[in-house]
Amino acid sequence: MLxxxxxxxxxxxxxxxxxxxxxxxxxxxxAHAAHPETxxxxxxxLAHPVSGADHVLAMIAVxxxxxxxxxxxxxxxxxxxxxxxxxxxxxxxxxIPMPGVEIGIAASAIVLGIMVLAAARPxxxxxxxxxxxxxxxxxxxxxxxxxxxxxGTLYSIGFVxxxxxxxxxxxxxxxxxxxxxxxxxxxxxxxxxxxxxxxxLYQALA
Amino acid sequence: xxxxxxxSRIPWHGAGGALAHLVQTGFGGFYDxxxxxxxxxxxxxxxxALTLLSALGGKDRVRRLVFTLPAAWFAGGLMALVFxxxxxxxxxxxxxxxxxGLLVALNxxxxxxxxxxxxxxxxxxxxxxxxxAMREAGLGWLGLAGACVAVFVVASVLPALLVRIEKPxxxxxxxxxxxxxxxxxxxxxxxxxxxx
Numbered sequence: 001m002l003x004x005x006x007x008x009x010x011x012x013x014x015x016x017x018x019x020x021x022x023x024x025x026x027x028x029x030x031a032h033a034a035h036p037e038t039x040x041x042x043x044x045x046l047a048h049p050v051s052g053a054d055h056v057l058a059m060i061a062v063x064x065x066x067x068x069x070x071x072x073x074x075x076x077x078x079x080x081x082x083x084x085x086x087x088x089x090x091x092x093x094x095x096i097p098m099p100g101v102e103i104g105i106a107a108s109a110i111v112l113g114i115m116v117l118a119a120a121r122p123x124x125x126x127x128x129x130x131x132x133x134x135x136x137x138x139x140x141x142x143x144x145x146x147x148x149x150x151x152g153t154l155y156s157i158g159f160v161x162x163x164x165x166x167x168x169x170x171x172x173x174x175x176x177x178x179x180x181x182x183x184x185x186x187x188x189x190x191x192x193x194x195x196x197x198x199x200x201l202y203q204a205l206a
Numbered sequence: 207x208x209x210x211x212x213x214s215r216i217p218w219h220g221a222g223g224a225l226a227h228l229v230q231t232g233f234g235g236f237y238d239x240x241x242x243x244x245x246x247x248x249x250x251x252x253x254x255a256l257t258l259l260s261a262l263g264g265k266d267r268v269r270r271l272v273f274t275l276p277a278a279w280f281a282g283g284l285m286a287l288v289f290x291x292x293x294x295x296x297x298x299x300x301x302x303x304x305x306x307g308l309l310v311a312l313n314x315x316x317x318x319x320x321x322x323x324x325x326x327x328x329x330x331x332x333x334x335x336x337x338x339a340m341r342e343a344g345l346g347w348l349g350l351a352g353a354c355v356a357v358f359v360v361a362s363v364l365p366a367l368l369v370r371i372e373k374p375x376x377x378x379x380x381x382x383x384x385x386x387x388x389x390x391x392x393x394x395x396x397x398x399x400x401x402x
Contacts, residue, residue, distance in 0.1 A: 075378045079311050079385040086389035090396030143396060152397030153247045153390075160389040164382065 045158025048142065049166060054105050054200045055138055059163055061112035061193045062131055063170015068116055068177050068186060073124055077131045078167035082160050084132035085139035089159075092143020101144075102204040104137030109197025116190025119183075235345040239352025242339060248394075249332050249353075252303035253360050255387045256325060258310045258380045261368035263321065268365040270322055276358035278326045282333025283350040286341065293338045294331045296398055302328045304391025310384025313377075329357075 049055055059081070066077040091098060098104075111130065114120075122130075142159065173189065176182030231237045243249050253275070260271040285292050306328060309316070316324065333354075340349035371377060 075382065079382055082385050082389035083308070083311065083392070086392035089393050090399075093393070093396030093400045095400075143393075152394050156390040156393035156397065157247060157251075157386075159393065160386045163389075164386055 042154040042158040045155035046162045048145075048155075048159055049162040053196070054109060055142075056166060057193050057196045057200075058105065058108040058112060058134065058138060059166035060170035060173070061109060061116060061190070063167040063172070064116045064174040064186065064189060064193070065112055065127070065131075065170075066167070067171045067174025068119060069121060069124075069127065073127055074171060076124060076128060078164065078171065080128050080132050081135045081167060082163050084135035085142070085163060086156075086160065088136035088139025088141075089143035090139075091136070092140040092145075094143075098137070098140045101137050101141050103201065104134065105141060106197050106201035106204050108134030108137060109200060110194050111197075113190045113192070113194025113197055117187050117194060118190075119187060235348035236352040236355075238343070239336075239340060239345055239349030240356040241352075242343075242349065243336065243353040243356045246336075248299055248303060249336065249357075251387050251390065252306060252328055252332050253357055254364075255303050255306035255310055255384060256328065257361060257364045257368065258384055259306055259321075259324075261365045261371070262310065262313055262377060262380055263315065265369055266318075267321060268369050270318070271325060271365060272358075272362045274322060274325045275329050275361045276354045278329035279333035279336070279357050280350065280354040282330035283337030283340065283354065284347065285330070286334040286337030287347060287350065290338065290341060292334060294334050297395060299331055299335055300391050300395045300398060302331050304388050304395065307384045307387030307389075307391060311381050311388055312384075313381055 049059065062077050062081050066074040069077075088098070112134070115127075115130070174186060177186045231241050256271060256275060260267040306324065309324075333350075336353045337350055340346060340353070343349065345352075368380065371380070
């Protein structure tokens with residue numbers, strides 16, 4: 001299948017098809033647009049990272065932890081995560097195996113949640129490695145799960161933007177640590193994330 | 207006739223170039239070329255990445271970008287128009303804007319000569335892809351000129367706005383944007399190698 005680019009606006013929305021793959025005409029594009037699960041547009045790319053609660057929890061936790069750590073971690077971690085995640089995604093797309101992906105994803109929520117719960121302040125490079133390592137697992141899972149489709153470009157952009165926005169949500173929530181009441185609340189959110197991770201780990205091992 | 211019906215297709219470039227897609231605006235080849243650039247995410251992203259890199263580097267960098275980028279883009283496009291076999295491999299196109307995005311994320315202060323060389327090489331690669339698309343669509347140099355004017359407009363207006371941002375939060379936002387561009391390029395490279 002060819003590597004191409006076009007916009008499609010998802011189910012129920014008239015397709016604004018700006019390009020088409022060599023094997024399909026306008027009808028083919030509309031058919032793709034009618035199935036948001038296929039990797040053919042910005043909307044499906046945006047939707048993919050939020051399709052799993054385990055991913056969402058971990059990505060928001062990155063933002064929570066970054067906000068808790070303050071500068072420069074508040075932006076270093078969200079910068080490092082998408083690049084490491086994309087590298088993992090590339091490994092997944094290329095079929096390079098990574099053992100224990102589901103366990104790694106669940107563990108990411110547990111570890112990141114515990115970090116927030118404990119208000120841990122490791123050196124920046126340690127925090128970067130922790131986040132980057134777990135990002136590889138998330139990216140690999142996304143890379144192998146990406147459905148066959150006609151478009152990689154806008155899907156990739158949507159995918160990365162959605163990930164970044166989840167970090168931003170985490171950072172926004174994490175800013176409550178500036179207030180006295182916010183500090184324990186934030187740590188409570190960390191406990192929630194860790195508990196969620198434990199649940200996903202149980203599911204992965206069951 | 208709907209907008210979708212206006213969309214025309216161009217086959218995959220033999221030398222591994224980008225699959226191009228042209229929109230018929232109804233205003234002629236020049237504007238078709240402009241529209242083509244605007245709907246080609248790879249080309250928009252590389253201009254955006256170079257814009258961010260120049261804005262982070264300061265006013266001198268922005269001045270160098272304004273004319274170097276569209277001129278090199280046009281040169282690359284002309285090369286592809288004259289020598290159709292000189293189309294760059296798609297992976298090179300993707301890697302080029304991924305590299306620029308990574309440099310933005312890292313906020314690397316490159317020497318002037320290296321920055322200009324980076325702009326030249328990147329613009330020639332993407333311009334060549336544009337030129338190949340214009341040739342296939344029969345738009346020729348007029349379409350290419352339209353694309354280059356679009357590049358010039360963005361490369362002159364956007365950096366001028368961004369370079370004024372001195373607050374750390376604004377500069378961090380630019381670096382985050384660079385990391386997103388680099389990440390998108392990595393995913394697209396994986397996708398391309400998979401045959402997506």
